[in-house]
Amino acid sequence: EAGVVQSPRYKIIEKKQPVAFWCNPISGHNTLYWYRQNLGQGPELLIRYENEEAVDDSQLPKDRFSAERLKGVDSTLKIQPAELGDSAVYLCASSLDPPGLAGSGDTQYFGPGTRLTVL
Amino acid sequence: SQELEQSPQSLIVQEGKNLTINCTSSKTLYGLYWYKQKYGEGLIFLMMLQKGGEEKSHEKITAKLDEKKQQSSLHITASQPSHAGIYLCGAASNTGNQFYFGTGTSLTVIP
Structure with a gap:
């Protein structure tokens, strides 16, 4: 079974x-x-999605970051415009269940990440 | 908000030595996860602990959650170069709405 897939693996852009x-x-x-x-x-x-609904986006800088999960499957995260401080690795993870439920269904599995460098 | 503090921040050991990494929470843990991350890669799930006093082992790695459920330890026996990486603990808040990671422990194993 395929794990979490992310793309691109690396991205270098100029600020703004x-x-x-x-x-x-x-x-x-x-x-x-x-x-x-x-x-x-x-x-x-x-940000965390339950199906297509964003249930926790309290840490998302909403002035420049946006995310969507159409049809509750794939998701995209966008930054516009990028700033120097946005350079980081962006990781995507998925789980069967939300966090905090009993059992192992809320174990998160991670993708390889996207390393963003803003010049 | 919940905070997870790991110690030590970094660790360098000789191959074959045992080592322990600690994860301490500011609040009661309702589930504690251990992950390993190699540089430039995503996190790999190691194990999850839910009950106070619980202990789990996988190969040479053993994790424990103390009775009061505010601290967990990860113990590696007879370390190997393949154990090198960053070890992260993670936990959900008591409301289950948020998930937090610890600060990470960088492990280097010298052959």
């Missing part, structure tokens, strides 16, 4: 340019997460 990341979760996983990971730090949640 737009950029988009794509994620295809594990088949059947209803919950999808986007994280940002800065060098030397743990991942920080940007």
